[in-house]
Amino acid sequence: MAGDERATLGQFMNLACFQYLRVGTEEVAGRAPIVAAGRKRGYDLVESLGLLGTTQDAATIQRTLAAALGADGTRLCVVNSIAPSDSGGYTVHIREGACTTGQESSEPLCAFTMGVFVGALHGITGAQMRGTESVCSACGAEACVYQIEPVTF
Ligand SMILES: [Zn+2]
Structure with a gap:
């Protein structure tokens, strides 16, 4: 990465700042x-790991993204599971997502966090994806659930 590497502060900042950016935008x-x-972000992260188009195996993807996005990675969220769905895509369960920290909502609001999974699954499988969030912890659920499916033309 070029530019200021923040020798004192490093790569992380307060999640409240991210929330202001997300909600304000x-x-x-x-x-x-x-x-x-x-x-x-999701696509570029997979590319930076050298994993573009490398697998469609849900267990491998779960392991990879849990490491890349979890406590030892970018800290976007904790990946609970990534499983194949009937539609040929993936059902993603996450908790402690960056989008929902301290948020209460009547509708799912994981715009950024879900987007990361859409991009990451596009990158790693090589198939363009779209996503919907069916359950969100901002609505009181224990986990957020994303349905990520291949785009059919
Ligand atoms: Zn959510």
Whole structure:
């Protein structure tokens, strides 16, 4: 990475700042820019690991993304499970997601976090993906659940 490496502060900042960016952007411009940013982050993360188009195996993907995004990775969230879905995609269960920390909502709000999984699954499988969030911890659930499916043309 070029530029200021923050010798004193390192790579992490307060999650409240991320929440302000996410919520503020959403208020001004809607959810699409947040999802798009997440998708790019997920894809680029997989690319940086040298894993573009390497596997469609859910267990391998779960291990890879749990390590890359969890406590020893970017700390986006804890990956509970990634399992194959009937539609040929994946069902993702996560907790402690960055989008939902301290948030309460009547509807799912994991725009960035889900976007990361859409982009990461696109990158690692080589198939373009789209996602929906069926259950969200901001609505009181124990985990957030994303359905990530291949885009069919
Ligand atoms: Zn959620």
